[in-house]
Amino acid sequence: xxxxxxxxxxxxxxxxxxxxxxxxxxxxxxxxxxxxxxxxxxxxxxxxxxxxxxxxxxxxxxxxxxxxxxxxxxxxxxxxxxxxxxxxxxxxxxxxxxxxxxxxxxxxxxxxxxxxxxxxxxxxxxxxxxxxxxxxxxxxxxxxxxxxxxxxxxxxxxxxxxxxxxxxxxxxxxxxxxxxxxxxxxxxxxxxxxxxxxxxxxxxxxxxxxxxxxxxxxxxxxxxxxxxxxxxxxxxxxxxxxxxxxxxxxxxxxxxxxxxxxxxxxxxxxxxxxxxxxxxxxxxxxxxxxxxxxxxxxxxxxxxxxx
Numbered sequence: 332x333x334x335x336x337x338x339x340x341x342x343x344x345x346x347x348x349x350x351x352x353x354x355x356x357x358x359x360x361x362x363x364x365x366x367x368x369x370x371x372x373x374x375x376x377x378x379x380x381x382x383x384x385x386x387x388x389x390x391x392x393x394x395x396x397x398x399x400x401x402x403x404x405x406x407x408x409x410x411x412x413x414x415x416x417x418x419x420x421x422x423x424x425x426x427x428x429x430x431x432x433x434x435x436x437x438x439x440x441x442x443x444x445x446x447x448x449x450x451x452x453x454x455x456x457x458x459x460x461x462x463x464x465x466x467x468x469x470x471x472x473x474x475x476x477x478x479x480x481x482x483x484x485x486x487x488x489x490x491x492x493x494x495x496x497x498x499x500x501x502x503x504x505x506x507x508x509x510x511x512x513x514x515x516x517x518x519x520x521x522x523x524x525x526x527x528x529x530x531x532x533x534x535x536x537x538x539x540x541x542x543x544x545x546x547x548x549x550x551x552x553x554x555x556x557x558x559x560x561x562x563x564x565x566x567x568x569x570x571x572x573x574x575x576x577x578x579x580x581x582x583x584x585x586x587x588x589x590x591x592x593x594x595x596x597x598x599x600x601x602x603x604x605x606x607x608x609x610x611x612x613x614x615x616x617x618x619x620x621x622x623x624x625x626x627x628x629x630x631x632x633x634x635x636x637x638x
Contacts, residue, residue, distance in 0.1 A: 395496030420496030463570030473558035498534035519584030
């Protein structure tokens with residue numbers, strides 16, 4: 332008997348998740364979408380129809396401002412839920428959810444870099460006690476929003492619309508999630524959000540964040556989606572060496588006084604998504620995914636609203 336999968340939102344990211352589901356003949360696919368008209372194997376339904384069916388899995392994409400609302404519409408009709416990052420656009424939307432322990436165990440939040448072998452190796456290197464004292468880190472993500480989605484006007488994309496959860500903080504929240512994954516909880520020291528006006532959008536296009544780690548060293552995060560220089564790096568400084576992780580060129584350098592050692596990785600952009608969706612489908616419960624993603628959202632909220 333085929334298992335039922337419900338997809339909410341026919342965005343580029345939902346298409347990507349769908350493309351990595353193996354053995355598609357084992358599943359029957361349903362979709363709730365305002366824009367999709369017809370599809371070969373996706374059965375289009377509305378929320379009223381969805382609430383009268385049972386699903387094994389739900390993949391909730393669409394605007395981050397609508398994800399929790401959509402989750403509650405189908406919470407009684409599905410066994411497990413995949414929510415694209417961020418889990419919501421504002422922390423207040425998840426306050427009720429935080430009290431729903433039985434539902435939280437069924438939630439998986441899509442921070443795909445946690446499935447990167449490069450990131451897992453970097454975490455091991457960071458935790459090596461022979462590195463000496465931790466002195467600080469820089470996490471950098473620069474990209475150019477108009478180049479993200481060639482088939483649509485970037486000004487009409489969710490990324491550029493405030494009411495739908497746009498802006499660089501939510502769109503590039505992977506870096507905040509990675510900070511928590513690699514270094515644990517940190518205190519916000521200062522932050523600045525800016526919009527140059529050159530993209531013609533009403534959301535922040537750059538965020539400069541300084542955090543203090545547990546040992547009082549500083550971690551700087553730069554998020555920018557109005558940059559012609561495309562770059563994704565993590566640099567970690569210790570008293571005995573420096574780690575340089577390049578997520579675009581797929582390598583980690585360990586740099587000491589005596590030498591530079593390079594660890595090379597294959598391009599895992601597609602593989603990470605395969606691992607992620609496999610993990611979601613195969614796992615029975617999710618113990619840490621919601622807690623980690625809610626901490627990321629809490630940091631974003633403090634930066635955006637607690638000035």
